[in-house]
Amino acid sequence: MKVTLHRGTFIQELQTVQRAISSKTTIPILTGVKIQLSHQGLTLTGSNADISIETFLSATNEKANMQIEQTGAIVLQARFFGEIVRRLPEETFTLEVIENNQVLITSGKASFTVNGLDADNYPHLPVVETNQQLTIPVEVLNQLISETVFAVSQHESRPILTGVHMTLKNNQLVAVATDSHRLSQRTIPLESQSDQIDIVIPGKSLTELSRSLAETDEQIDISIMENQVLFETETMKFYSRLLEGTYPDTNRLIPTSFNTEIEFSVPALLAAIERASLLSHEGRNNIVKLSITDQDVILYGNSPEVGKVEESLSYDKVSGDPLDISFNPDYMKAALRAFGDTTIAIKFISAIRPFTLEPTEGQASFIQLITPVRTN
């Protein structure tokens, strides 16, 4: 293998596959990046137990300015190799496999000789054989992820809850996540492109996927296999394992009738919750109290050790029964951040039943649920 190419372009590709590479793996070859050169171009692969990323840099890509002298493949320790390439003195560099899997990296007057590993020993990526496929805009996928992934469980006691449940049925793609204290569900209409889909994707995989996807108006192809899912754009393949097991039936958790409703501007409510949570974080119990009457809506935080906070909230509309309800402000902050700069309706049944949050425009397509904290 011998190739000369543009350093900056190569570094971008390497950064993408490095997202899948951990230095803490128990399989030594997986600390490496697999570099494969054909006459068509350069393929980089990184992988860990959960995700694998493959990028392709075409020989015809003008920015890459690739001069291919000899095809071949090698595996190089990813972090170390990346640091070398980043610090090379010239705009282009040459990568050449010499004897015994050693690699010569040259740029200007600097030359590195580093030890590589035989690419034949690198694990093979899954072969895609499925008829379960769909295509959606990258932007929509990113939105689905950012609106749900924060609500997955961080605990391994119920592994299935560490994933986002995605289903496609009756032309509706539904993504839902819950850690059993709160829930977030987004529904998007999608012309049926596949059989019925029902998978659970690890939250961590989705977070990495989202970081790897540039803000584009591209489409992304999703292929679902036995225990893997592949997300594929023009230049990148992102594989994730799927979680095994049955996701709980979350539909029955979402209430449909309410006794108190109130509408807020999200940024104003979020700022008030952030202030109140300063106190609850310092104290022993991380809760704040919302008190709703006809006259006013007041947010309270009280931690005897440090002090108390009280704030009369601005709201757009209120209706129904008066209510005092306590909740974890961190769940509320995460929920509000997922809504962004908009207006929402919060609907309550009672002080001990979960309450819902929905945008005042386009309800039903996005709903969040938070379980209150009983205080007596």
Add this chain to the structure above:
Amino acid sequence: MKVTLHRGTFIQELQTVQRAISSKTTIPILTGVKIQLSHQGLTLTGSNADISIETFLSATNEKANMQIEQTGAIVLQARFFGEIVRRLPEETFTLEVIENNQVLITSGKASFTVNGLDADNYPHLPVVETNQQLTIPVEVLNQLISETVFAVSQHESRPILTGVHMTLKNNQLVAVATDSHRLSQRTIPLESQSDQIDIVIPGKSLTELSRSLAETDEQIDISIMENQVLFETETMKFYSRLLEGTYPDTNRLIPTSFNTEIEFSVPALLAAIERASLLSHEGRNNIVKLSITDQDVILYGNSPEVGKVEESLSYDKVSGDPLDISFNPDYMKAALRAFGDTTIAIKFISAIRPFTLEPTEGQASFIQLITPVRTN
């Protein structure tokens, strides 16, 4: 105590004194900031075992827009109080001591009640009684610090070496730091303003001082007491304890005759050393080798576990005997960074004797020393 003032201006003052406040102190009241209100203005104080910072916000400062209703003093837990003030909804806020050292913080519709501590229990700062005083531009002090402080020892085995030695004698202010592997010394001419000065200031204090000083053309007054030093600007007093003991005589360490000299552009040499140190950091021995002959100057790094690097260096001028010398690239990187974008001369005696680095213009005023590593 009751005062209303501009939030942003107050936060700036608080940030400055917070540099001196640690949450890990064994004296609980020192986790707090002391707030003192007189009719002249607001004084904030923060302190830990090593440094104390006091700032003064004048009642006549227009940006502060201060309305003083009642003078007084209180101590508030600094981090927590700072977070509250940062998140308040309006541009101004009111601070009022109510009963039992409780403080009411109000802004817009938000009101916090937090527990404070009696300001009478806060330790007193040292009283300045000295005739050892000097005044220098802030800019010069910052330069002195940045050019020497990186070379102080990080180990407590010889505590005196964790400080920067400053002496004033014969109209020369000399700052020197050494960790016994390398040394950095800056000399500035200074019209004698005081008796002979000879103190050792903790490196950590100087780093914090430097961060607290804005880039200005102001002067700073330095007062030296028995075991304290006070740095004073118009709005800030910065106290540091001094290190006790005798600083070693570093003058005798600096060689005066050499057998090999070479001149480099600092940025080019730094980039090459950074590349070579990538390999030495991965390997077992953190050393690189410089090989100087009439024909060329080559930098080598070799770590059998990971690979090797070789780079032919560009230099401005070379003279004297050929030489192979090995050294820790981290010392070289720190030394080069202190020179900035300039040209330097490196002067060697032999492969086992310390070598010096000096700017090619204005030598003598700034000199660094690095001890090589014996490799056989």
